Amino acid sequence: MIVAKDTVVQLHYTLKDADGKQIESTAGHDPIAYLQGHNNMIPGFEEAVEGKQAGDKLEITVTPENGYGHRVEGSVQRVPVKHLQGSKKWSKGMVASVHTDQGERQVTIVKVGRFMADVDTNHPFAGKTLHFDVEILDVRTATAEELDHGHAHGIGGHQH
Numbered sequence: 751m752i753v754a755k756d757t758v759v760q761l762h763y764t765l766k767d768a769d770g771k772q773i774e775s776t777a778g779h780d781p782i783a784y785l786q787g788h789n790n791m792i793p794g795f796e797e798a799v800e801g802k803q804a805g806d807k808l809e810i811t812v813t814p815e816n817g818y819g820h821r822v823e824g825s826v827q828r829v830p831v832k833h834l835q836g837s838k839k840w841s842k843g844m845v846a847s848v849h850t851d852q853g854e855r856q857v858t859i860v861k862v863g864r865f866m867a868d869v870d871t872n873h874p875f876a877g878k879t880l881h882f883d884v885e886i887l888d889v890r891t892a893t894a895e896e897l898d899h900g901h902a903h904g905i906g907g908h909q910h
Contacts, residue, residue: 751889752803755787758902759799760888766881773880781887783906790901792817795882804889810882821877826860831867834859840867845874 753759760783764775776782784790786800794816802808814820834846840862846869848855857869892902901908 751891752801753786753799753886753889754801756892756897757786758783758888758890758892758896758907759786759886760906761799762885762887764883766883768879768881770881773875781906783902783904785892785896785900785902785907788900798882799884799886802886804886806886808884808886810884812880812882814877814879817878817880818873818875819877821872825871826868827857827871828866828868829857831862831865834867834869 751757760781762776762781764777765773767773786796792812794812795810797816798808798810798812829848831840833848834840834857835848836846837844840846840859842859842861844859846857846859846867848857848869855871856874857871858874859867860870861868896903896907899908
C-alpha cells in the first residue's frame with residue numbers, strides 16, 4: 751500500500767538541523783504513527799512521503815515555508831509560570847508546552863521570574879531548514895474512528 755490521504759503511516763525518523771546536528775530521533779524508541787493528509791505533520795514532510803511505501807528510506811529537506819514558518823520578531827508574551835508544562839524548574843532557552851485557544855503550543859523561555867515568565871511564541875524550529883532521515887515501516891488504511899478523530903491510534907499514535 752502506498753502513502754496517500756487517509757492512510758496511517760508508521761515510521762522512524764531522525765531530525766537534523768542545517769549543520770547536520772541531530773535534534774531528535776525515534777531510534778531506540780517506538781516508531782511514530784500519523785494520519786496522512788490531516789495536518790498531523792508539517793506540509794513539506796507529508797508531501798515528501800506521499801506515494802512512498804513500507805520499506806522505503808528517504809531523506810527530506812524542509813524549508814521554513816513548508817515547515818514551521820519564518821520567525822516573527824517581537825513575539826514575546828508574559829504567561830504565568832504555572833501554565834508552563836514539561837519541567838518543574840525553568841531557565842532561559844528551555845522549551846515549554848502551553849495550552850492555548852489554538853491547542854498545544856511550544857514556546858521558548860526568554861526570562862523567568864517567580865510567578866511570571868516571558869516566552870517567545872515562535873515554534874522552536876521556526877526559520878530553520880530541517881533535514882529528516884525517514885524509514886517507512888508500515889502503511890495501512892485508517893479506521894473510521896481515526897478519520898473521525900483526525901489522528902492515528904495505536905503504537906506510535908494517540909493512546910486512548
